[in-house]
Structure formats: C-alpha cells, structure tokens
Amino acid sequence: MRHPLSFAGLLLALLIALPLAAQQRSSLDYGLVAQEIAPGAYVIVGLREDFSFDNGGNIVNTGFIVGRSGVIVIDTGPSRRYGEQMLAAIRAVTPLPVVLTLNTHHHPDHFLGNQAFPQDTLAALPETIAGIRSEGEGFNDNMYRLNGDWMRDTEVVIPTRALSAGRQDIGGRDVEFLALGGHTAADLVVVDHDSGTVYAADLLFNGRAPTTPHADIPRWIDALEQLARLPARLWVPGHGDVSASLAPVHETRDYLEWLAGTMRDAAEAGMDMTEVFALDIPARFAQLALVDTEFRRSVVHLFPAAEQAALSGGRRD
Helix, strand or coil, X not given: CCCCCCHXXXXXXXXXXXXXXXXXXXXXXCCCCCEEEECCEEEECXXXXXXXXXXXXXXXXXXXXXXXXXXXXXXXXXXXXXXXXXXXXXXXXXXXXXXXXXXXXXXXXXXXXXXXXXXXXXXXXXXXXXXXXXXXXXXXXHHHHHHXXXXXXXXXXXXXXXXXXXXXXXXXXXXXXXEECCCCCCEEEEEECCCCEEEEEEEEECCECCXXXXXCHHHHHHHHHHHHCCCCXXXXXXXXXXXXXXXXXXXXXXXXXXXXXXXXXXXXXXXXXXXXXXXXXXXXXXXXXXHHHHHHXXXXXXXXXXXXXXXXXXXXX
8 A cells, every 4th residue: 555655755855856856957968969870971869759848859850961171060959058069069070160050941949059050151941031030039939938948048040041952062062952841831951962861851750740830731742752752872850760761751741641631531521620639540650759749739730721621612421
C-alpha cells in the first residue's frame, strides 16, 4: 500500500528539486553535435518533440556545408542561444568564414538564431523575408511563452539578401537553390551537388507528423514530386533523421494525401470539427511522432477551408 508523502517529506523533495531545476535552467546547453553525413556536408539533428521548457525549441534540423573558402549555413534554429551554440559547433569543424546564412522558410525554429551570424550573410527567398517581417515578432513572443529562459535576448533579425532559384559556386561548393512551396508560401531547398545531399527543410518530415499552419497541400505534394526527381544520395528533412532513400518523400506525401482527403470527405459528409477530431488515424501512421497532436492542429488549420469548398461545390450523396 502506498502512503501519502508527509508535508515535511514534500518540502524536502521540493528543496532538493529546486536547485536541480535552477541548475538545469542556468546551463541552457542545447548539446548541439554536428554530424558529417557526406564530405563537407553536416547536419545537427533536433528532437522529434514539440516546443517545451525542457528542450528550448531544439526540435529542428539545421545544417552547414563547408567549401574550399567558406561555410554555408542552412537555418539558424529557434533562439539566439541556439544560433550561438550552432556557430560554436561550426567552429569546432572549421575556421573558414560563414559566407551565406540561409533561412529556408519563415517558421520560428528556422530563423530565430539569426543574431549569431554575420548580418550581411543572411539570405532567404523574397516571400520568406516578407513572412519574417510580418510575422516574426509574433512568432518570437510565442516562442518565449513556449520555451522560457532559452529565448533570453532573442530578437528578430530579418535577412536582407533575396535569393532566387539557380545553381552557383558558393564558398567553393557547387550548390543549387530550388524555390518551392507548400509547407509555407516559400520553401527553399538546398542541393549540394558535390555530395549529392538535399537539404529539403520542412517540405520533408521523417518519422514525425508534418506541421501545417501555412500549408497548401496540393502545392506541397507537387513540390515533393519535384524533390523525388532530384539526383540525390542523402535527404535531410526539416524534422527527423537523415535518409539515404526516398522513403521520407513517400511517407510525407502519403500522410498529406490522407490528410487532405480526410478533410475533404469529412466536410462533404457534413461533419463538424468536433467529429473530425475524433476520427481514427490509420495504423500506418502510428509510428509518426506527435501524429495525434499534429492531426488535431491540422484540423484547425485545414478543415474550415474544406468546409467552405464543400459548401461552394455541393456535397456528395
């Protein structure tokens, strides 16, 4: 039989726990480790979790490419502290200067580390720059609420260099930019032709349910079709493990097609949002991290438009 903890015992437990918690908060160490996945191509793999006070927003994959004369940084993480620790991880690999710092899209875990990098190297697609300008401060405020002290001194720094699609030599590396979209209005994909590595950012998820706050699913699926045609040896998703196969492309597309079909069918059947929340998720998606949570969020994001489409086009019998 379990006995309730006495008040004195509870007080002692709290006195022990508080210094430990304070020590954890004071360190605020993301423990970033750069993995070389191909010659000169690196990734820092984030956790397959949601934002929290425990992980400080370290749920994203960031990366960098080391050329003969400089470094290309791909996304800067969720906070100033992450950006600084990412730069330290780069410096542990090479003393070469950062010549380009990319934000693949305007979600906060991909650009709020910009402060740590030379401002004249910050670059993104024009629509991403506009998104950071219009929504960045709101994102930053929300990240403070979600991640607490990890966000201290983080400020929004907007890239000033507008990118366009194309292939070029950067820092002594053969790199190509693809200007796609679907996860957001503008999603940058970086292809390192020297190693055959594709940094697909959040167009690609691996072992984690996709997020959809700005999603255009038909456009996203079209982007995945374009990715599948690339001559790639390694795929770096925005969230989840690096893959040597097209499996994450197929997984992401399968989930998105199911999600879009589910929203359409539910709306045409006259279901309300509460009923859609209660729908079963197919067993083939059970291994996806946070699938229950992300499905409910996606219902909020996507179902109103599906309802409107059903009302405009009529319902099936």
